[in-house]
Amino acid sequence: MTTRIIGTGSYLPETIVTNDDLSKIMDTSDEWISSRTGIRERHLAKEETTSSMSIEAAKRAMADAGVTPEEIDLIIVGTLTNDYMTPSCACEVQAGIGAENAFAMDINAACTGFMAALHTAHAYITSGLAKTALVLGAETLSKIMDWNDRSTCVLFGDGAGAAVVRADEAGLMSYRQGSDGAKGMCLYGQNRLNNNPLVSNPTKLEYIHMDGQEVYKFAVSKVPACIQEVLDEAGLTPDDIKYFALHQANIRILQSVSKRLKVDEDKFPISLDHCGNISAASVPILLDEMNRKGMLNRGDKIVLAGFGGGLTWAASVLTW
Ligand code: COA
Secondary structure (H helix, E strand, C coil), X not given: CEEEEEEEEXXXXXXXXXXXXXXXXXXXCHHHHHHHHCCCEEEECCCCCXXXXXXXXXXXXXXXXXXXXXXXXXXXXXXXXXXXXXXXXXXXXXXXXXXXXXXXXXXXXXXHHHHHHHHHHHHHHHCCCCCEEEEEEEEEHHHHCCCCXXXXXXXXXXXXXXXXXXXXXXXXXEEEEEECHHHHHHEEECCCCCCCXXXXXCCCCCCEEXXXXXXXXXXXXXXXXXXXXXXXXXXXXXXXXXXXXXXXXCHHHHHHHHHHHCCCHHXXXXXXXXXXXXXXXXXXXXHHHHHHCCCCCCCCEEXXXXXXXXXXXXXXXXXX
């Protein structure tokens, strides 16, 4: 018994902001952004929130899977930008879709968030604690970007992706995940400081800070190694894999991973050109785009992989 993805859905905010649009409000250019990252535009939230996008993505995934809200017994959202400290985004999704039989919780594994949600759902399902789960990655990163820091804000976008997973004979074949907290400050965003009758700190808005080159070096070494491990464990070679659906941070990272695995770049689908990096939401949004374009047939073997803040990383091989 394992865990199979039986439906996908996603939601991107209505407003599209191109690189040229950004060049009108900061010292940057389409040439700089697209040549270094592959990103041409991103969707930014105006009215949408992390929860509202998640609810829409969840409804679309349930429609694709043909499941009712009552059948969902677990909801996990990977996010670092939930709307409230409590209730969690997952609890808001539960209320929004009427999944009254579900247990709901968020997971923060930054850009690895969807993979962490998927693997946690797998652990619940294979241990018998859940049967049908909704796993999501959702972010409103634009609210935690410093729009005066051109080296980070141009890279990220907003959106949500969801998958319905269920106990089945075929599905997840192997998975790996890891963290290196000692390198956490390569990509960080501080939360509230201590503030109580004993200590007083001024309330200050904090944003995401990133050492881009360190994160790049981490990604191009750890991600191919992790993918090779899940392939070995599943007894497969890269030739057996139809697609490698990776976290969408930077086209150069994807090209480097394809080179290290000796796999044609065509096997690495792209959504970062029109979405930018949406952290935990990247993988499920990409998967939903592939599903809706008819790129996936039942029985195909695919690799999913996420990596980012923490530092964290994860990959799995699955039968579609
Ligand atoms: N537009 C124009 N110029 C910019 C710019 C922008 N948006 N952002 C930075 N620059 C400038 C810098 O100020 C610097 O100028 P200087 O040489 O005069 O000091 C120059 O461009 C080079 O900056 P640098 O940071 O060295 O660029 P880089 O080649 O390392 O590329 C990244 C930066 C962010 C694209 C690259 O490091 C990267 O992709 N890293 C991975 C990040 C990532 O994917 N993180 C998420 C993982 S989940």
